[in-house]
Each structure stands twice: as C-alpha cells, then as structure tokens.
Amino acid sequence: MYIWGHMAKIKSKNNGTKKEVIVEAATRLFREKGFKAASMRDLAEAVGVEAASLYNHIQSKEELLQEICFKVANTFNQHLDTIESSELPAIRKVEAILRFHIRQMLEHYELVLVADRDWKHLSDPYLSNFHNQRRTYRKRLAGIIEKGIQTGEIKQVDAPTVVLIMLHAVNGIESWHRSREKISAKQLEENMVLIMIEGLKA
Amino acid sequence: MYIWGHMAKIKSKNNGTKKEVIVEAATRLFREKGFKAASMRDLAEAVGVEAASLYNHIQSKEELLQEICFKVANTFNQHLDTIESSELPAIRKVEAILRFHIRQMLEHYELVLVADRDWKHLSDPYLSNFHNQRRTYRKRLAGIIEKGIQTGEIKQVDAPTVVLIMLHAVNGIESWHRSREKISAKQLEENMVLIMIEGLKA
DNA sequence: AATATACATACGAACAAACGTTAGTGCATC
DNA sequence: GATGCACTAACGTTTGTTCGTATGTATATT
Numbered sequence: 001m002y003i004w005g006h007m008a009k010i011k012s013k014n015n016g017t018k019k020e021v022i023v024e025a026a027t028r029l030f031r032e033k034g035f036k037a038a039s040m041r042d043l044a045e046a047v048g049v050e051a052a053s054l055y056n057h058i059q060s061k062e063e064l065l066q067e068i069c070f071k072v073a074n075t076f077n078q079h080l081d082t083i084e085s086s087e088l089p090a091i092r093k094v095e096a097i098l099r100f101h102i103r104q105m106l107e108h109y110e111l112v113l114v115a116d117r118d119w120k121h122l123s124d125p126y127l128s129n130f131h132n133q134r135r136t137y138r139k140r141l142a143g144i145i146e147k148g149i150q151t152g153e154i155k156q157v158d159a160p161t162v163v164l165i166m167l168h169a170v171n172g173i174e175s176w177h178r179s180r181e182k183i184s185a186k187q188l189e190e191n192m193v194l195i196m197i198e199g200l201k202a
Numbered sequence: 203m204y205i206w207g208h209m210a211k212i213k214s215k216n217n218g219t220k221k222e223v224i225v226e227a228a229t230r231l232f233r234e235k236g237f238k239a240a241s242m243r244d245l246a247e248a249v250g251v252e253a254a255s256l257y258n259h260i261q262s263k264e265e266l267l268q269e270i271c272f273k274v275a276n277t278f279n280q281h282l283d284t285i286e287s288s289e290l291p292a293i294r295k296v297e298a299i300l301r302f303h304i305r306q307m308l309e310h311y312e313l314v315l316v317a318d319r320d321w322k323h324l325s326d327p328y329l330s331n332f333h334n335q336r337r338t339y340r341k342r343l344a345g346i347i348e349k350g351i352q353t354g355e356i357k358q359v360d361a362p363t364v365v366l367i368m369l370h371a372v373n374g375i376e377s378w379h380r381s382r383e384k385i386s387a388k389q390l391e392e393n394m395v396l397i398m399i400e401g402l403k404a
Numbered sequence: 405a406a407t408a409t410a411c412a413t414a415c416g417a418a419c420a421a422a423c424g425t426t427a428g429t430g431c432a433t434c
Numbered sequence: 435g436a437t438g439c440a441c442t443a444a445c446g447t448t449t450g451t452t453c454g455t456a457t458g459t460a461t462a463t464t
Contacts, residue, residue, distance in 0.1 A: 408461105409461080409463090411460080412458090412459080413457090414457080415454100416454095419452075420450100423446100423448070424445105425445080428443090429440105429441080430441080430442105431439090431441095432439085433437085433438080434438095
C-alpha cells in the first residue's frame with residue numbers, strides 16, 4: 001500500500017500515525033451512526049482497508065472510544081485549569097468557558113459530540129474514571145458561578161441548573177453544522193453569548 | 203401466566219394492553235442503554251417473559267422505537283398548535299413552549315430523551331417523516347421568535363440559534379433527574395425560565 | 405352443565421446475519 | 435533476515451426474529 005510514499009518505522013511526516021487516521025475516521029463514523037451502531041467493518045471501509053487490518057494498529061473498538069473521550073476530557077479540564085487560576089471576575093470566567101465550549105464545538109464537534117453521547121459505552125475502569133471527571137468538571141464550573149452570585153455579578157439562580165443549561169445548549173451547534181443557511185461561526189458565538197450571559201447578569 | 207386474573211380478549215382494566223407494558227419497559231431500557239445496545243432479550247427479561255413471546259404483541263424492535271418517537275412528536279406538535287393559535291404576545295408564547303418542554307422533560311423524560319437521541323435509528327419512511335416533523339417544528343418555533351423580534355419584545359438575535367439553545371438546554375434535565383441534591387421541579391422550571399427568557403427580552 | 409372449537413399467548417429451539425476479534429500467510433520495506 | 439502491515443479465513447457470540455407446540459381462556463354447540 002504505502003500510498004504516502006516511504007515511511008520510517010510507523011510515523012509519517014504527513015498526517016501522523018496510521019492509528020491517528022483510524023481514530024479520526026472512527027470519530028466521524030461514531031458521530032454519524034453512534035458507537036454501538038458503527039461496526040468495525042464500516043470503519044475499515046472508511047479507512048480503506050479490511051477489518052482485520054485495523055487490529056495491527058489498535059487493540060479494540062473500545063480503545064478508539066477511550067481515545068476520543070479522554071482527549072476531550074483533557075482538553076476541557078486543562079482549559080478550566082487556566083481559567084480558574086486567572087484573575088478574571090466570575091462572570092468573565094463563565095463567559096470564557098462558554099466561549100471555549102462553543103469554539104470546541106465549532107472546530108471539533110464530532111469529537112466532542114461522540115464523547116458526550118457515547119461515553120456510557122466505556123467499561124470500567126474507564127467508565128467510572130470518565131464519569132468522575134465529568135462530575136468534577138461540572139462541580140468546578142458550578143463553583144465559579146456560585147462565586148459570581150455571592151459577589152453580585154450574577155443574578156440569584158441555582159448554579160447547577162446554569163451549568164446544565166450551558167453545557168447542553170452548546171450541543172445545539174450540531175444542528176447548526178448541518179443546517180444549510182448558516183450564520184457565520186462568529187455570529188453564532190456572539191448570539192449564544194449574548195443570550196446566555198446576558199440572561200445571567202444581575 | 204395471567205397474573206392479572208381474568209382478562210377479556212386483549213385488554214385489561216388494570217394497566218392497558220400488554221403491548222403498552224412492553225413499550226413502557228422498552229422506553230426505560232432504551233433510555234438507559236441506547237436503542238442499539240438494548241437487546242430484545244434484555245427487554246424480555248424486564249417484562250418478565252421470553253424474547254420470542256414479545257412477538258405475540260409487537261411486530262419488530264423498530265416498531266417500539268416508532269411508537270416512542272411519534273408519541274413524542276405528536277405531543278409537541280399538538281401543543282405548538284394550541285400555542286400558535288392563541289392570542290399571547292410572542293415572548294409569552296416562547297415562554298409557554300419552553301415551560302411545556304421543561305414539564306414534558308420532568309414528567310416523561312425517558313420518552314422524550316429516547317425520541318431525541320435515537321430517532322436516527324428509524325428507517326424510511328418513518329425516518330424521513332420524523333426528520334421532517336422535527337425540522338418543521340423548529341421552523342415554526344423560529345417563526346414565533348422572529349415575530350417577537352419584529353415587535354420589539356425580543357432582543358435582536360438570530361432566531362434559529364435561540365431555538366437551538368432552548369431545545370437543547372432542556373435536555374440537561376436528564377442530569378437533574380439523576381443528581382442527588384435536587385432542587386424541586388418547580389424551582390428548576392422557574393430557574394430555567396428566568397435564565398433563558400430574561401436573556402431574550404429586549 | 406358438559407363438551408367441542410377457536411383463539412390468545414407463553415415457551416424452547418433454532419435460524420441466518422452481523423458482530424468484534426484472532427490466526428495464519430504472504431509481500432514489501434529496511 | 436527481520437519487521438511492519440494487509441490480506442483471507444474463520445472463530446465464537448450475540449443479534450433480531452421465526453417456527454412449531456403446549457396450554458389456558460372464551461365462546462359456541464349440544
């Protein structure tokens with residue numbers, strides 16, 4: 001095969017590992033059909049190879065889901081770290097987090113959506129690990145919002161409810177991706193921020 | 203079996219048809235595991251019967267999904283009819299629709315969630331039928347919002363974006379159902395309305 | 405009231421298809 | 435000559451579903 005010319009060992013200077021190619025194809029496929037409904041033979045066809053050949057690069061179907069889920073989890077956790085340790089007022093932190101979610105959803109929506117929808121098909125210990133990270137992330141976000149309520153920046157609302165609205169609202173961007181008459185990404189972001197953040201201000 | 207005593211023909215005066223019992227069990231199961239991951243043998247066990255016996259009451263696994271999806275679609279379409287033909291100002295219509303979504307999610311969240319998440323596993327003609335109903339519903343809702351913008355009740359935002367935020371935000375109620383330290387349902391509703399509707403007002 | 409008939413529904417066994425995955429083989433590159 | 439990788443073939447499970455049958459209930463006939 002070697003359609004990419006000479007490759008040294010495993011890596012190629014073009015697009016990274018073949019494993020990475022597989023993970024990317026899996027991300028698209030899982031997003032489209034759902035993890036359970038997507039078969040390894042589907043994936044093989046998308047990659048342009050026989051199903052058995054995939055196992056020269058990966059260990060199992062679930063490993064693909066693991067890579068997807070924890071890549072997303074790390075991205076968001078890492079960003080939350082930097083926001084939390086910043087000196088912004090609480091309402092600005094919330095806005096920054098919302099904007100980050102929106103941008104991630106705009107640029108990597110297949111990745112984010114698969115992690116969000118199909119993480120339940122992980123099996124332990126990955127399942128409980130991911131579940132815990134998810135809960136922790138939401139608690140931290142709720143904490144920032146509570147702080148904003150205490151300082152009077154944010155109106156008196158239930159913080160966990162705000163978290164729940166915010167995190168689910170951005171999932172709607174999936175529909176935006178598929179719609180024909182799109183507004184621009186920038187406009188979308190400003191609209192979402194306008195509606196949600198203004199709705200929060202005291 | 204006949205654990206419910208004498209039953210005339212098919213119907214029972216207790217809980218309705220056996221088919222209805224199956225659909226209810228399927229709803230819970232599909233919500234928990236996802237349509238694809240839930241097997242007919244799982245479902246049979248939940249109903250307390252062998253898998254083959256289910257087919258005395260239903261035609262296929264997909265029929266169960268159809269019942270669920272179109273029951274939900276009808277509920278929301280019907281409600282939108284009455285709202286649209288009412289004399290409320292646009293912003294009040296939007297609020298009423300939001301409240302209806304919240305209540306449906308509170309009282310029948312397994313039904314609503316399965317329809318929302320798994321309708322893609324329908325096959326034609328049901329698939330395109332449902333898809334069309336979904337698109338139409340959102341268009342109608344966007345229309346109401348546009349009207350509110352024209353009359354100055356609602357701030358200048360992109361109507362489809364508002365629809366997208368609203369409809370996805372209520373899905374967060376799933377997390378509320380599973381959380382331990384819940385606020386009351388009424389409080390949840392008021393919080394969501396406060397955040398989302400106030401964020402819309404001009 | 406007793407009996408025959410029709411029907412509804414549960415069951416165990418089995419089916420073909422699809423599933424994730426493994427094994428063994430051959431070719432190409434280093 | 436060793437290693438990397440794709441192939442064909444096949445494995446054992448699980449999938450949704452069908453078939454034939456037994457049994458209990460409801461209705462009709464005597």
